[in-house]
Amino acid sequence: MAEETRRRKKKTNAIVWVILGLLILAMGGFGVGGFGxxxxxxxxxGDRDITVxxxxxxIQAEQARVGQQFGQRLTxxxxxxxxxxxxxxxxxxxxxALKEEADRVGLSIGDAEIARRIRENPAxxxxxxxxxxxxxxxxxxxxxxxxxxxxxxxxxxxxxxLLQAAVVGGTEAPAVYxxxxxxYVAETRDVTLTPVTVADLxxxxxAPTQDQIQKFYDENPTLFExxxxxxxxxxxxxxxxIVETIEIDDAQLRQAYExxxxxxxxxxxxxxxxxxxxxxxxxxxxxxxxxxxxxxxxAFVEERGLTLDDLDQGEIARSDVDKTIxxxxxxxxxxxxxxxxxxxxxxxxxxxxxxxxxxxxxxxDARDDLAAEVGIDTARRRIDAEREMMDDLLAGGAxxxxxxxxxxxxxxxxxxxxGSTEQGADIAAYDAFRSFARTAQIGDFPTLxxxxxxxxxxxxxxxxxAPTVPPLAEVQAEVEAAWRTQTLTRQLTERAAAIAxxxxxxxxxxxxxxxxxxxxxxxxxxxxSLVREIFEAEEGTTLAVEGDDQRAYIVSIDAVNxxxxxxxxxxxxxxxxxxxxxxxxxxxxxxxxxxxIRNSAGFTVNQQAVQQIQxxxxxxx
Numbered sequence: 001m002a003e004e005t006r007r008r009k010k011k012t013n014a015i016v017w018v019i020l021g022l023l024i025l026a027m028g029g030f031g032v033g034g035f036g037x038x039x040x041x042x043x044x045x046g047d048r049d050i051t052v053x054x055x056x057x058x059i060q061a062e063q064a065r066v067g068q069q070f071g072q073r074l075t076x077x078x079x080x081x082x083x084x085x086x087x088x089x090x091x092x093x094x095x096x097a098l099k100e101e102a103d104r105v106g107l108s109i110g111d112a113e114i115a116r117r118i119r120e121n122p123a124x125x126x127x128x129x130x131x132x133x134x135x136x137x138x139x140x141x142x143x144x145x146x147x148x149x150x151x152x153x154x155x156x157x158x159x160x161x162l163l164q165a166a167v168v169g170g171t172e173a174p175a176v177y178x179x180x181x182x183x184y185v186a187e188t189r190d191v192t193l194t195p196v197t198v199a200d201l202x203x204x205x206x207a208p209t210q211d212q213i214q215k216f217y218d219e220n221p222t223l224f225e226x227x228x229x230x231x232x233x234x235x236x237x238x239x240x241x242i243v244e245t246i247e248i249d250d251a252q253l254r255q256a257y258e259x260x261x262x263x264x265x266x267x268x269x270x271x272x273x274x275x276x277x278x279x280x281x282x283x284x285x286x287x288x289x290x291x292x293x294x295x296x297x298x299a300f301v302e303e304r305g306l307t308l309d310d311l312d313q314g315e316i317a318r319s320d321v322d323k324t325i326x327x328x329x330x331x332x333x334x335x336x337x338x339x340x341x342x343x344x345x346x347x348x349x350x351x352x353x354x355x356x357x358x359x360x361x362x363x364x365d366a367r368d369d370l371a372a373e374v375g376i377d378t379a380r381r382r383i384d385a386e387r388e389m390m391d392d393l394l395a396g397g398a399x400x401x402x403x404x405x406x407x408x409x410x411x412x413x414x415x416x417x418x419g420s421t422e423q424g425a426d427i428a429a430y431d432a433f434r435s436f437a438r439t440a441q442i443g444d445f446p447t448l449x450x451x452x453x454x455x456x457x458x459x460x461x462x463x464x465x466a467p468t469v470p471p472l473a474e475v476q477a478e479v480e481a482a483w484r485t486q487t488l489t490r491q492l493t494e495r496a497a498a499i500a501x502x503x504x505x506x507x508x509x510x511x512x513x514x515x516x517x518x519x520x521x522x523x524x525x526x527x528x529s530l531v532r533e534i535f536e537a538e539e540g541t542t543l544a545v546e547g548d549d550q551r552a553y554i555v556s557i558d559a560v561n562x563x564x565x566x567x568x569x570x571x572x573x574x575x576x577x578x579x580x581x582x583x584x585x586x587x588x589x590x591x592x593x594x595x596x597i598r599n600s601a602g603f604t605v606n607q608q609a610v611q612q613i614q615x616x617x618x619x620x621x
Contacts, residue, residue: 238455
């Protein structure tokens with residue numbers, strides 16, 4: 001299946017438009033308009049303006065990027081709360097400052113270099129490779145850019161690269177710094193690790209008195225404190241909730257079957273790769289060499305500097321290729337190589353990697369799956385159709401209870417722990433609900449929000465229930481367990497310290513010698529702090545390290561192994577440290593340079609324009 005997926009059929013026109021679509025997103029063109037003819041720029045650095053469209057595009061791109069991390073698209077208000085709108089403006093100002101400096105120092109990029117960059121951009125490549133002039137024009141048109149405007153963007157980008165290279169080129173981290181950091185990273189320890197368990201403790205099982213329990217409860221109230229809870233009323237509806245009320249007739253299912261007939265009825269296909277040659281003689285010679293086991297198909301691919309993805313033809317049905325090619329491909333009874341066959345690229349060998357039989361799933365067999373899909377899709381569309389009415393009800397002052405009475409929504413309440421890492425069940429399992437529930441304030445106006453499955457919800461924060469400490473009688477068992485854990489942990493650590501001081505006891509204990517322990521190592525079953533404490537100790541030291549209520553540890557630091565920075569793994573670490581440190585220093589220098597340019601050139605930000613754009617993009621302004 002993985003191989004079949006990798007070699008999926010490449011639809012000639014579709015893949016080009018998909019690539020161009022991605023390019024459009026990368027270049028902008030989000031189509032934000034309606035800002036008014038008097039509003040054209042939001043900021044400037046020197047003579048460089050940052051336009052309304054540039055700012056809107058950058059904001060929306062940041063919304064989409066950060067939204068992927070949160071699992072949902074952030075609202076403008078959330079962007080503002082996180083400071084992301086300010087980060088976008090800082091980035092635009094820095095970019096404008098660098099372009100301004102490039103102009104000042106007279107960096108000039110020739111048309112030939114601009115043309116080369118554009119021709120080499122794979123997003124503008126045609127189906128058969130090479131620059132596609134028509135695709136280039138189409139992509140720019142969809143992005144709302146003229147060729148001149150886009151080429152000026154490329155010119156600015158190259159100038160910025162040259163400026164950066166001039167400023168930070170040859171930047172190196174100081175050797176002393178690199179060596180010191182490498183020694184720190186690559187240094188290892190030889191240690192002897194001795195666990196001390198409950199079996200090493202004198203006495204029997206721990207049984208606290210009621211006075212000890214009371215004292216522990218009084219001294220550690222936060223251990224038993226209930227979390228802050230949010231009492232929330234919510235109205236919601238999901239496709240799953242109303243799908244049972246959806247009536248689906250046979251005609252709908254048959255139409256869905258016909259609409260997706262390609263999923264249920266597919267002709268025989270092959271998964272193949274095509275390697276073209278200059279002439280028929282070269283192709284025949286290649287085939288003969290492959291059949292004689294003198295070379296391989298993959299060797300020819302590598303010799304040309306190509307990859308298998310370059311040759312991949314995906315799934316090929318008879319109708320996708322000329323009859324001569326189809327007859328040759330489908331004459332195979334098992335995977336193999338056929339050819340030479342005449343193609344638009346010249347004589348070619350085809351390597352068939354898999355033969356896929358025709359498939360046919362009758363309507364009756366697909367009916368149940370179709371009913372489930374059509375039902376959910378219809379339910380989703382019914383929810384979408386009701387959204388405007390729901391918004392109008394809320395805008396008119398309807399409560400969540402009234403909203404539920406007038407629509408397919410149901411209303412419920414939840415006491416939700418905002419600090420919990422568990423997702424919970426029902427509505428608390430949705431990222432969107434948790435996000436809004438976490439930031440809601442008492443008195444907020446309920447708004448309709450979207451769930452990941454196409455459902456809708458609105459919520460009202462009724463009360464914030466402050467943390468409380470229950471009476472001892474209610475948490476007696478928890479207090480006793482916590483006392484026992486803390487007491488055992490302390491006693492084990494004290495016992496470890498006593499054994500460490502007594503050579504005879506230490507010699508009798510079960511010990512493990514560990515050599516070349518690295519700073520980033522993990523010792524299974526031990527506390528995370530153990531390795532850190534080992535590397536903080538000096539050679540010859542013996543430590544008693546706290547663990548948990550099951551064991552503590554005695555650690556002897558037998559040797560500190562200083563690495564040879566010019567050999568082995570340490571040399572590789574040094575090279576990586578040197579590169580990373582150099583990149584970090586270069587980035588800091590260039591950031592400082594950019595800020596200095598911006599301050600020197602002078603910059604302004606039209607905050608009123610910024611607020612207008614944010615309001616139109618869905619913010620509070």
